[in-house]
Amino acid sequence: MQHPLETISRPSLHTELVERIRLLIMDGDLPSGSKVPEKDLCAQFGVSRTPMREALKVLAVEGLISLEPNRGAWVSKLTMEELEQVFPVMGALEALSGELACEHITQEQFEEIVSIHKEMLGYYKTRNLAEYFRTNQLIHAAILVAACNETLSIQYRALASRVRRARYVANMSEERWAQAVSEHEEMIEALKIRDGKVLAEVLKRHMENKFETVRQWLLAQG
Amino acid sequence: MQHPLETISRPSLHTELVERIRLLIMDGDLPSGSKVPEKDLCAQFGVSRTPMREALKVLAVEGLISLEPNRGAWVSKLTMEELEQVFPVMGALEALSGELACEHITQEQFEEIVSIHKEMLGYYKTRNLAEYFRTNQLIHAAILVAACNETLSIQYRALASRVRRARYVANMSEERWAQAVSEHEEMIEALKIRDGKVLAEVLKRHMENKFETVRQWLLAQG
DNA sequence: TGACGTAATTATGAATTCATAATTCAATTT
DNA sequence: AAATTGAATTATGAATTCATAATTACGTCA
Numbered sequence: 001m002q003h004p005l006e007t008i009s010r011p012s013l014h015t016e017l018v019e020r021i022r023l024l025i026m027d028g029d030l031p032s033g034s035k036v037p038e039k040d041l042c043a044q045f046g047v048s049r050t051p052m053r054e055a056l057k058v059l060a061v062e063g064l065i066s067l068e069p070n071r072g073a074w075v076s077k078l079t080m081e082e083l084e085q086v087f088p089v090m091g092a093l094e095a096l097s098g099e100l101a102c103e104h105i106t107q108e109q110f111e112e113i114v115s116i117h118k119e120m121l122g123y124y125k126t127r128n129l130a131e132y133f134r135t136n137q138l139i140h141a142a143i144l145v146a147a148c149n150e151t152l153s154i155q156y157r158a159l160a161s162r163v164r165r166a167r168y169v170a171n172m173s174e175e176r177w178a179q180a181v182s183e184h185e186e187m188i189e190a191l192k193i194r195d196g197k198v199l200a201e202v203l204k205r206h207m208e209n210k211f212e213t214v215r216q217w218l219l220a221q222g
Numbered sequence: 223m224q225h226p227l228e229t230i231s232r233p234s235l236h237t238e239l240v241e242r243i244r245l246l247i248m249d250g251d252l253p254s255g256s257k258v259p260e261k262d263l264c265a266q267f268g269v270s271r272t273p274m275r276e277a278l279k280v281l282a283v284e285g286l287i288s289l290e291p292n293r294g295a296w297v298s299k300l301t302m303e304e305l306e307q308v309f310p311v312m313g314a315l316e317a318l319s320g321e322l323a324c325e326h327i328t329q330e331q332f333e334e335i336v337s338i339h340k341e342m343l344g345y346y347k348t349r350n351l352a353e354y355f356r357t358n359q360l361i362h363a364a365i366l367v368a369a370c371n372e373t374l375s376i377q378y379r380a381l382a383s384r385v386r387r388a389r390y391v392a393n394m395s396e397e398r399w400a401q402a403v404s405e406h407e408e409m410i411e412a413l414k415i416r417d418g419k420v421l422a423e424v425l426k427r428h429m430e431n432k433f434e435t436v437r438q439w440l441l442a443q444g
Numbered sequence: 445t446g447a448c449g450t451a452a453t454t455a456t457g458a459a460t461t462c463a464t465a466a467t468t469c470a471a472t473t474t
Numbered sequence: 475a476a477a478t479t480g481a482a483t484t485a486t487g488a489a490t491t492c493a494t495a496a497t498t499a500c501g502t503c504a
Contacts, residue, residue, distance in 0.1 A: 096314040
């Protein structure tokens, strides 16, 4: 056999649908609080109602939508109460990811994170918010990978998808941005000496500050 | 209207099925690692495959079963790796529940917990393991309720259901049992003075010790 | 004009049907 | 006797169908 074996991936329809609908919600194409137009989505994706409804059930478990018996599916609202519930849990999970990462991270993984960190600093200097956000996400994702805990990753991602939209739209003040960058410096320092306690504390604080930013934004909205 | 308003609960079939199958798995009627007999379950519960498959999708998101495309559903195995992944996450969530509980708990809730705690001590004295476990669970559940965070509750329960079986079957040594009771005393003390940091620390340690018990049991199994 | 009640329409929950993939098992070959 | 092939069986994924619940539209009456 010439080519290396690739695992044949043939995901079922509903798996694909979960991904696609998640994106629709995160991108705001399905606004929070709106009804999920089951029939339209079926037509749009060219599938029948069976896999669509399976996908909606999955998204409901993740909390991205809520199902009302006999009344259909609704995109979960990003309310203040929602954020106040989700952020502390994300903070706890992120703190744990820091602890575990310090235990399990390899030197290559560390250097990769440092590299992304430096790239991110560049985007901060040029005030390139989009690229800053992207690299920022990459760092947190890399820490999660280094933590080496699939259960943690799954739980975290499910929560993150619920608030990602808010995290992006909420513009940071100049001070807040400087603070966030400074917190990232602290992370790298803690990670360098594999100090799990400190990294956990920084990540938790980082999340709390992010929450405060989003909170202010949400207050300004409604 | 004479009677107080009760929310009319008419859960859909798949919701009911999720509960029932969860119990089957937790009670060991569906052993870990075994195939989930979709057809038999349909016959047993008198439903068609549609709601059954929806229920299986939900359970897969929770991690209680895993779905292999075109090959059906399997009860997730309780391996050492699995436990090593789940327990730290549960520990982090339980710690958070302690912190939040200290912020939000009412005096009535606190007194209720103290009352269950005293009942549990009685079962410890008479070495009534079953009732000890039951009241123990009640205390942790009460703390979770006092934490006042639905997201946290949902996440915690999903994980707890995955390891509950192991937690029950793993018999505690006499020393371990004494230690667990002592940790519970610490919890009450911390809760009394609403010291979130301490309660979080105790709960995390409590979980780590529980993990060690289960770990020893699993090693002894083979 | 507005509130109420009824009919028509639409959407949802669940069963059934159908196509296809996976597994089993017997027959054949080495 | 073991391994391999291929047909038969079984299970799964998805579409369709059907019954019922919810919503909307309409007409009636105050």
